[in-house]
Amino acid sequence: MRKTLRTAMRLALVALTGVLAVGFASAPSQASDPGTDVVGGTRAAQGEFPWVVRLSMGCGGSLVHPEVILTAAHCVDGTGNNTSIGVTAGVVDLQDPARITRQSTYVLQAPGYNGTGKDWALIKLNSPITNIPLLSMATTGANDNGTFDIMGWGSATEGGAQQRYLLKAQVPFISDASCKASGGSYGGLVDAEEICAGLAGGGVDTCQGDSGGPMTKNVNGTPVQIGIVSWGEGCARPGKPGVYSQVSGMYGNIKAGLDSLVGTPQPGCGKSGTNANDVQIPDNTTVSSSVTISGCTAAPSSTSKVAVNIVHTYIGDLVVSLIAPDGSAYVLHNRAGGGTDNINQTYTVNLGSETANGTWKLQVRDAASADTGYINSWTLTV
Ligand code: ARG
Numbered sequence: 150m151r152k153t154l155r156t157a158m159r160l161a162l163v164a165l166t167g168v169l170a171v172g173f174a175s176a177p178s179q180a181s182d183p184g185t186d187v188v189g190g191t192r193a194a195q196g197e198f199p200w201v202v203r204l205s206m207g208c209g210g211s212l213v214h215p216e217v218i219l220t221a222a223h224c225v226d227g228t229g230n231n232t233s234i235g236v237t238a239g240v241v242d243l244q245d246p247a248r249i250t251r252q253s254t255y256v257l258q259a260p261g262y263n264g265t266g267k268d269w270a271l272i273k274l275n276s277p278i279t280n281i282p283l284l285s286m287a288t289t290g291a292n293d294n295g296t297f298d299i300m301g302w303g304s305a306t307e308g309g310a311q312q313r314y315l316l317k318a319q320v321p322f323i324s325d326a327s328c329k330a331s332g333g334s335y336g337g338l339v340d341a342e343e344i345c346a347g348l349a350g351g352g353v354d355t356c357q358g359d360s361g362g363p364m365t366k367n368v369n370g371t372p373v374q375i376g377i378v379s380w381g382e383g384c385a386r387p388g389k390p391g392v393y394s395q396v397s398g399m400y401g402n403i404k405a406g407l408d409s410l411v412g413t414p415q416p417g418c419g420k421s422g423t424n425a426n427d428v429q430i431p432d433n434t435t436v437s438s439s440v441t442i443s444g445c446t447a448a449p450s451s452t453s454k455v456a457v458n459i460v461h462t463y464i465g466d467l468v469v470s471l472i473a474p475d476g477s478a479y480v481l482h483n484r485a486g487g488g489t490d491n492i493n494q495t496y497t498v499n500l501g502s503e504t505a506n507g508t509w510k511l512q513v514r515d516a517a518s519a520d521t522g523y524i525n526s527w528t529l530t531v
Contacts, residue, residue, distance in 0.1 A: 187301050188385035189353030190316035195241050195489070198300050198317065198372075200284035201362055203243055204272070205235035207311065209301045209362025211284045211374055212238060215277035215497055216411055219286070219403065220361030221377050221394065222262040222270045231256040234272055239281050239485060241315040243302060247465070247485040251275055257406050259399070266339030268379040268394040269403055270361075273410045279496055280482050284363060286374045286404075287397040293375055294322045297346050298365045299391070303358025307384040311358045318353045320346040320364075323390045331389055333382055341398040344376050347390035354391045356384035364393045415501045417450025417531050422509070425526035430461065435514040437472070438524045442531055445505035449531035453500040455481060456530075459492040459513065461522025468514040471498060471529070474507025484516060491522075505531045 200212040208224035218236060225231075234253035237243055255273040262268070287293065300317040304310065328345035329338050338345070346364065347354055355362070355378045364376030376393025383389060396403065408414075422440035430436055455471050469482040469492065481496045511527045 187299050187303065187316045187318050187353075187355050187359055188306060190300075190305065190318035193241050193300055193315040193317040197241075198298070198315070198363075198365070199239065199281045200372075201300055201315065202236050202238040203302050204361065205233075207358050208360045209303070209358075209378060210236070210272065211363040212278060212281060213284055213286060213374070214407060214411055215279050215283070215499070216274045217407055218272040218274065219363070219374070219377065220270050220272060221379055222259045222268045223264070223379070224361040225256045225258050225270045225272070228256060228258045228260075230254065231272075232275075236272070236274060238278055243313050247487055249278055249281070249485070251278065255410065257410060259402065259406075265337060266342035266394075267399065268342075269377055269396075269399060271403070271406050271410055277499070279479070279498055280485065280494075282494065283497060284365065284372060284374050286400055288400050290395075290397040292366050292368050292373055293344055293395065293397055295366060296321050297375055298367070298372070299346070299355050299359070299362075299378070301355055301359030301362040301378065303360070303362075304356040304384065307356060307386075309356075320348065320353055320391065322346055328390050328392070331382075334380075335382070335390070335392075338392065342395055343379065344393050344395040344398075345390040346376070346393060347381075347385075349388065351385045351387035351389065354381060354385035356381075412451075415448065415451040417453060417500075418445035418447040418505050419530070420445055420505070421528055421530040423526060423528040424511075428513075428524040430459070430467075430513050430515050430522050430524065432515055432518045432521055435512060436524070437510040437512040438527060440509050440511075440527070440529050441507070442509060442529065443506050445531065447505070449500035449503050449505045451499045451501040453498050454495050454528075454530040455498055455511070456495040456528040457481065457492050457511065458525040458527060459522060460525050461492065461520065462490055463487070463517070463520035464489050464492050466515050466517040466520055467492070468516055470512045470514075471496075472510040472512050473500065473503045474509060475504065477503065478512070500531060
């Protein structure tokens with residue numbers, strides 16, 4: 150009942166703010182024509198690209214570790230302590246009250262970056278983002294071909310305004326040889342560090358403000374980061390492809406940089422436990438479901454996984470936590486997502502300081518009335 154009301158209110162709000170956004174963005178009309186509006190893009194759905202983030206200096210980025218954003222070297226000023234970059238995550242609408250915000254603590258700009266190639270940087274966050282999926286990086290060039298997804302809050306037309314709502318589009322791979330033949334700066338393409346994508350006739354591309362954001366490919370249903378938005382001559386011009394940092398070609402260096410920021414992940418003991426007994430979640434009530442881990446000789450992994458399947462009609466009502474055997478609580482989900490149905494997500498948690506063996510609990514608190522559900526199942530891998 151109440152859900153219908155809340156949904157109606159949400160729709161009214163969206164309609165209202167939509168008008169404001171058009172007023173603000175002025176130039177590019179937020180067209181309902183799905184083919185034309187990144188340049189040539191359409192609105193991304195909430196949760197479609199959960200790991201893409203917006204950075205306060207006007208770039209994009211991707212969550213590649215709970216505490217680290219991958220972006221472009223040209224988006225940052227150098228390497229060192231830096232508390233000035235704001236990060237907005239977990240939303241397509243940058244004004245969404247459910248947005249997750251963090252601040253930078255340290256920036257690692259690609260060693261040797263001089264404006265040509267090596268356009269990557271890592272930003273360490275002031276606290277981990279544990280409740281949105283991570284984007285995995287391409288470790289080999291096997292998927293550096295085909296059709297890619299691009300997305301960002303940058304201009305929707307060359308010279309146009311930044312966007313409030315995340316736009317997405319798809320672009321095909323362009324070989325190094327034909328990219329280099331595009332004239333001008335394209336002749337200086339760094340084969341091993343840059344990868345091009347776009348339509349021969351133009352019309353679809355990333356643009357100013359999309360820099361640092363990911364270009365991804367769906368590999369057997371799992372998104373993999375192939376590129377980082379880097380540069381192009383104008384945006385979406387015919388014969389002028391988008392140029393992206395080639396993640397596979399620099400993976401070793403990016404991974405080494407990541408490890409230097411967060412330490413080499415502690416491997417853990419590799420054991421899992423599942424509880425698939427349904428536990429009802431009544432309104433304004435806290436319930437839990439247990440899993441027992443035994444036989445571990447190593448401590449849990451610093452990238453332990455908690456796969457959660459909760460059926461519920463309004464996940465904005467829920468606070469979901471993992472409770473360690475000693476009672477320490479790790480909040481996985483804290484009332485984000487509004488009226489979205491169901492949580493079906495794997496969270497990465499640093500359980501490195503816990504003892505693996507014992508009884509772990511998935512605790513779910515329903516903090517509002519009207520919508521209910523149940524814990525369907527959950528799996529802990531330490
Ligand atoms: N360097 C630009 C930025 O800072 C990204 C440009 C991408 N251009 C393109 N045509 N694909 O946002």
